[in-house]
Amino acid sequence: MAINFCTECGQPMEIRTIDGVERRACTSCSAVHWGSYSIGVGALVIKDDKVLLVRRAQEPGKGNWTNPGGYIEQLEPIEETVIREVLEECGVQTNVKGIIALRDQPRASVHNLYVAFEMDYISGEPIPDGVEVDGAGFYSMEEMQTMKVASFTQWLIDAALRGNGAGLQHDREPIVPTNGNGFFRVL
Structure with a gap:
């Protein structure tokens, strides 16, 4: 769907060539619509050699067992998002250990980036929220x-269990001010 009106000032948009690509730009304030993007997060929580999984109660993937996850809110730091999503979906308390994988999914409607976090289990028994998920538990590879x-x-799960590195770790003491940004690096 084309963006016809500026999300900054409400004025009409026009097509302009910017950096060799046709893009929608505002006729008044020159704001540029760079595209439609979404950022998803997923959690891999391992406890006693078992992986936390939830069964999807809604599409997409209804009936499939997946790792807990969801989408970031506009002003929410990504590490808070993944902690919140695990807690909301199944009541398990976690902390971010590191980033273990990324999925880049460019599509015509929305370009999705999915960031998978390895999480430390803190507490809680998995209980499905009854809305997004209808099953939750820790499961062995055999199960x-x-x-x-x-x-x-x-x-x-394969990336987490068979990876040969520590992944990206949250840089809690960067050498520059973060201004609210989350920095991750291989430590």
């Missing part, structure tokens, strides 16, 4: 073989 685990979740 997962008989479950309908989403293929992308299978890939994430």
Whole structure:
């Protein structure tokens, strides 16, 4: 869908060539619509050699077992998003350990970036929220073989368990001020 009116000032948009690409730009304030993007997060929580999974109660993926996750809010730091999503979906308290994988999914409607975090388990027994998910628990690799685990979740689990690095870690003491940004690096 074309953006016809500026989200900054409400004036009409026009097509302009910017950096060799046709883009929508405001006729009044010159704000540029760079595209439609969404950022999703997912959590891989391991406790006693078992992985936390939830069963989707809604589309997309209804009936599939997946890792808990969701989408960031506009002003929410991404590390807070993944903690919130795990807590909302199944009542488990976690902390971010590091980033273990990324999925880049460019599509015509919305370009999606998915950031998968390895999480430290803190507390709580998995209880589904009854809205987004209708099942939750910690499952062994053997148990997962008989479950309908989403293929992308299978890939994430493999990336986490068979990865050969520490992944990106939250840089809690960067050498420059963060101004509210979250910095991650290989430490």
